[in-house]
Amino acid sequence: MIQVLPVEGLPEVGEGDDVAALIAAAVELEDGDVVCVAHKIVSKAEGRVVDLAEIEPSEEARELAGPDGDPRRLEVVLREAVRVLRTRPPLVIAETRHGFVCASAGVDASNAPASDTVVLLPEDPDVSAARLRGALEERTGKTLGVVVTDTFGRAWRVGIANVAIGAAGIQVLHDLRGERDPAGYELHTTVIALADEIAAAAELAMGKTLRVPAAVVRGLDVAGEGTARALVMPPEQDLFR
Amino acid sequence: MIQVLPVEGLPEVGEGDDVAALIAAAVELEDGDVVCVAHKIVSKAEGRVVDLAEIEPSEEARELAGPDGDPRRLEVVLREAVRVLRTRPPLVIAETRHGFVCASAGVDASNAPASDTVVLLPEDPDVSAARLRGALEERTGKTLGVVVTDTFGRAWRVGIANVAIGAAGIQVLHDLRGERDPAGYELHTTVIALADEIAAAAELAMGKTLRVPAAVVRGLDVAGEGTARALVMPPEQDLFR
Numbered sequence: 001m002i003q004v005l006p007v008e009g010l011p012e013v014g015e016g017d018d019v020a021a022l023i024a025a026a027v028e029l030e031d032g033d034v035v036c037v038a039h040k041i042v043s044k045a046e047g048r049v050v051d052l053a054e055i056e057p058s059e060e061a062r063e064l065a066g067p068d069g070d071p072r073r074l075e076v077v078l079r080e081a082v083r084v085l086r087t088r089p090p091l092v093i094a095e096t097r098h099g100f101v102c103a104s105a106g107v108d109a110s111n112a113p114a115s116d117t118v119v120l121l122p123e124d125p126d127v128s129a130a131r132l133r134g135a136l137e138e139r140t141g142k143t144l145g146v147v148v149t150d151t152f153g154r155a156w157r158v159g160i161a162n163v164a165i166g167a168a169g170i171q172v173l174h175d176l177r178g179e180r181d182p183a184g185y186e187l188h189t190t191v192i193a194l195a196d197e198i199a200a201a202a203e204l205a206m207g208k209t210l211r212v213p214a215a216v217v218r219g220l221d222v223a224g225e226g227t228a229r230a231l232v233m234p235p236e237q238d239l240f241r
Numbered sequence: 242m243i244q245v246l247p248v249e250g251l252p253e254v255g256e257g258d259d260v261a262a263l264i265a266a267a268v269e270l271e272d273g274d275v276v277c278v279a280h281k282i283v284s285k286a287e288g289r290v291v292d293l294a295e296i297e298p299s300e301e302a303r304e305l306a307g308p309d310g311d312p313r314r315l316e317v318v319l320r321e322a323v324r325v326l327r328t329r330p331p332l333v334i335a336e337t338r339h340g341f342v343c344a345s346a347g348v349d350a351s352n353a354p355a356s357d358t359v360v361l362l363p364e365d366p367d368v369s370a371a372r373l374r375g376a377l378e379e380r381t382g383k384t385l386g387v388v389v390t391d392t393f394g395r396a397w398r399v400g401i402a403n404v405a406i407g408a409a410g411i412q413v414l415h416d417l418r419g420e421r422d423p424a425g426y427e428l429h430t431t432v433i434a435l436a437d438e439i440a441a442a443a444e445l446a447m448g449k450t451l452r453v454p455a456a457v458v459r460g461l462d463v464a465g466e467g468t469a470r471a472l473v474m475p476p477e478q479d480l481f482r
Contacts, residue, residue: 002442086480159432204435217445220445232399239327240481
């Protein structure tokens with residue numbers, strides 16, 4: 001049986017805070033647990049917060065903002081983006097330097113520390129995950145996995161879903177290629193995006209407005225050394241880039 | 242706490258089988274449980290299986306098959322598709338009549354009853370979910386939700402993830418628009434694809450090759466009357482259609 005436990009009672013996180021210490025104090029971790037953390041608290045701890053008062057928007061940012069958007073926020077989005085895929089002011093779908101395709105290149109105003117600030121994605125979410133895993137394992141003596149998550153929109157489907165943008169200590173993809181189903185048919189195209197499914201399960205316990213920015217998924221058997229970078233479709237294989 | 246329980250010991254399902262009876266015999270359901278079922282067993286019970294020996298492939302199907310594909314399978318894909326988005330023989334990304342965008346218009350050879358057959362998506366997966374919910378509730382006396390699932394590839398990301406293609410008895414979208422985060426910022430673009438996250442969580446317990454085509458997600462508070470049709474992005478809002 002798999003369990004998803006919310007990590008409750010975490011305080012508001014600020015720059016320099018020890019996220020591992022806060023999580024370890026809030027929940028009793030067990031060997032094999034996968035700790036899923038909304039990137040927002042990782043980013044805040046890492047100081048990835050931008051004060052919009054210091055941003056001078058470009059002409060392009062003003063255009064993308066349209067009549068309803070904040071051109072300063074769009075300027076930050078453009079700085080975080082390596083490529084803009086689609087725009088419908090003030091909505092921008094962009095590719096980040098990590099290769100993630102998402103709204104606003106991951107720049108987010110919700111759950112930001114102050115009303116005139118925005119939160120960026122971590123510089124390298126796989127490194128953030130590895131650092132958090134190391135600190136949690138050292139503190140607890142348990143063997144753990146960590147997933148850093150964000151909620152992404154999807155092409156063709158309504159709504160956002162939680163996905164893995166950083167990972168450590170887990171298999172990220174479950175590769176069934178070459179295995180056979182019970183009828184002997186080779187499952188030759190089946191690679192499960194395990195880390196994304198773990199992130200989605202965690203979100204069910206997190207709840208965006210409930211100040212539960214972390215959840216533990218327990219009872220999986222997914223130890224490994226994958227990174228979320230492996231979830232980025234290589235451009236040469238991507239039919240939609 | 243949320244729990245995900247595999248439904249183990251289900252037999253191979255054939256046309257006309259009573260899926261509700263099989264599931265109710267295999268697991269003790271509780272009020273509020275969301276029963277997630279891989280569409281494959283729903284489709285087989287509904288007779289949505291095609292014998293490839295009876296299919297005469299068109300010229301278009303032969304082209305899409307390329308040197309490695311089965312043109313008869315591609316012919317079935319074309320018949321299930323209302324629109325082809327991308328092709329790289331023998332891979333076809335197509336839109337189904339339900340509005341789902343997925344590989345092979347949902348036509349699948351893995352886990353098919355015989356090596357020369359393919360399984361289609363249910364005619365109307367929301368109707369399948371509602372029927373299964375009704376039968377399970379009647380049999381158990383419990384208030385239940387049902388999600389019919391399939392694993393879909395995603396644009397820009399590697400791997401497939403389980404999503405909801407049919408739903409009954411649950412909220413499918415969790416609409417946070419108008420709610421405020423703890424800092425007072427309005428979460429104006431946040432609609433969580435709850436049913437997809439439930440499907441993803443269920444897949445963690447299902448396992449494609451383990452003959453576990455169903456799982457129960459317990460401990461959610463998601464009763465409602467949504468349908469998976471609501472997860473299809475309306476074409477006029479879709480930036481990627």
